[in-house]
Amino acid sequence: MRIAFVSNVVHPFVKGGAQKRIHEIGTRLAADGHDITVYGRQFWDGPGEITHEGLTLRAVAPAAGLYTDDRRSITEAIDFAARLARPLHRRLAADDHDLVVASVFPYFPVLASKLATLGTDTPLVTTWHEVWRDYWESYLGGAAPFGKVIEYVTARLPQQPIAVSGITADRLAGIGPSRESIDVVPNGIDVDRIQSAPLPESHGHDSYDVLFAGRLIEDKNVALLLDAFDAVADQTDATLGIIGDGPEATRLQRQARRLNHADRISFLGFLDEYDRVLGHMRAARVFASPSTREGFGITCAEAMAADCTVIAAEHPESAASEVLSNAGVLVRPEQSQLTEALKQALAGERPVMDPKKRAATYDWDSVATKAEIVYNKAIY
Known part of the structure; x- marks a missing residue:
């Protein structure tokens, strides 16, 4: 052709x-x-x-x-x-x-x-x-x-x-x-590249227990994630990394500074090197993306390939449920639901299906x- x-x-x-x-x-x-x-x-x-x-x-x-x-x-x-x-x-x-x-x-x-x-x-x-x-x-x-x-x-x-x-x-x-x-x-996704990306520590950077990566816009619901993480942080020493930039960045950073566990939240901004994003996914235990508008949800697929427990929003305008199937966790975009899902994932609960096996189909x-x-x- x-x-x-x-x-x-x-x-x-x-x-x-x-x-x-x-x-x-x-x-x-x-x-x-x-x-x-x-x-x-x-x-x-x-x-x-x-x-x-x-x-x-x-x-x-x-x-x-x-x-x-x-x-x-x-x-x-x-x-x-x-x-x-x-x-x-x-x-x-x-x-x-x-x-x-x-x-x-x-x-x-x-x-x-x-x-x-x-x-x-x-x-x-x-x-x-x-x-x-x-x-x-x-x-x-x-x-x-x-x-x-x-x-x-x-x-x-x-x-x-x-x-x-x-x-x-x-x-x-x-x-x-x-x-x-x-x-x-x-x-x-490039499964081999994801699974071989250098871990953050190899570049002298911190890793995070919970990770978000995406454009900082209202539909991504990062504000919801910040509040849910702060509630979970009362019971764990977990850390949260936010990768990305966008019109909501300043407002979200102000919100984070007001939280009880602001010292455990880091805004990494936009990372020019794609492998650095993948490395952070490999190092994280949980990838959380409570976005309510996803035509596909590529970061969820990437995070599954990196063997994260992926938490996403179940919403009629998001394809996350289609991408994850039973290899991730779907919650309503509400703080109580997201808090509980984070708590269980950080405690070691895993999806029914192996995330890496699901990711291989993409x-x-x-x-x-x-x-x-x-x-x-x-x-x-």
């Missing part, structure tokens, strides 16, 4: 889950003999087209800022989409690619990708990481109807949709394609094989 991936940001020059997925799937397909091109912004030095780890990276726009006031920039997405459509169409008209795979979100590059396929027989495959629907009201406030309309229009495009989880597929079916037409191909090799099947189906 000759596959064109569309992503305004490209791994490893910009870190993020969607672009990492493209890289991991793309490099494996390239190693199997497929021709893989990624269309994106030029965040790398040198010429606009380079080869990196078997992938052709083709810039259609210069590097640009991705966020405005902690929200993804709409103008950036529109600019990238406008710059993408014509060069991608030229390549498709010349029969350079058998299919186009575009990540959602942002939405405008998906619309541009569909526009580029017009007049050709090239199918469009979309990868849906989340479906926001009513969440637009929290994200954009008064401008929420604009976001909802764009999401709805994108969902209604002729496409072969892929969702990263069953819950995302169900939410997508609520605004667009039939559920039967949506394939589920989960996000993946290894990138398995995910790439599933993606290849769907891509082939879209062509033939």
Whole structure:
């Protein structure tokens, strides 16, 4: 197959889950003999087209800022989409690619990708990481109807949709394609890399009994975790490490300073080295992520591979229950429930299923094989 991936940001020059997925799937397909091109912004030095780890990276726009006031920039997405459509169409008209795979979100590059396929027989495959629907009201406030309309229009495009989880597929079916037409191909993890990551002590850093890793935003419910941990800390000498940054960081740090056991809570900020995050997971006994909005929940899968007891929130807008199955602990996002789960996990209680065995099902090799099947189906 000759596959064109569309992503305004490209791994490893910009870190993020969607672009990492493209890289991991793309490099494996390239190693199997497929021709893989990624269309994106030029965040790398040198010429606009380079080869990196078997992938052709083709810039259609210069590097640009991705966020405005902690929200993804709409103008950036529109600019990238406008710059993408014509060069991608030229390549498709010349029969350079058998299919186009575009990540959602942002939405405008998906619309541009569909526009580029017009007049050709090239199918469009979309990868849906989340479906926001009513969440637009929290994200954009008064401008929420604009976001909802764009999401709805994108969902209604002729496409072969892929969702990263069953819950995302169900939410997508609520605004667009039939559920039967949506394939589920989960996000993946590098199990070997996780299980061989250097422990924090090897770098002279502390390790923590309980760990959280993720963007510090309201839906992650880190405030709830802080209160639950403080209650548990009355009965144990456990420590809590918070990895990540975001708009809630300052408020959460103020909250932590007011707690009885503030001296056992550490905010590590954003860690540039991915292996440092993995090392902290390996060293932790418990990974707690009471997030109520997860299109997949990659950190939960990573923590299972690191042999943590994973505690996550059971919520209709979170795929954590799907990811964990019975290899983790699910609780309602309430302090009493989370406190009790932390207490039991720190006392040594383990899930019914071996977390490492469950995590192995999300290894990138398995995910790439599933993606290849769907891509082939879209062509033939």
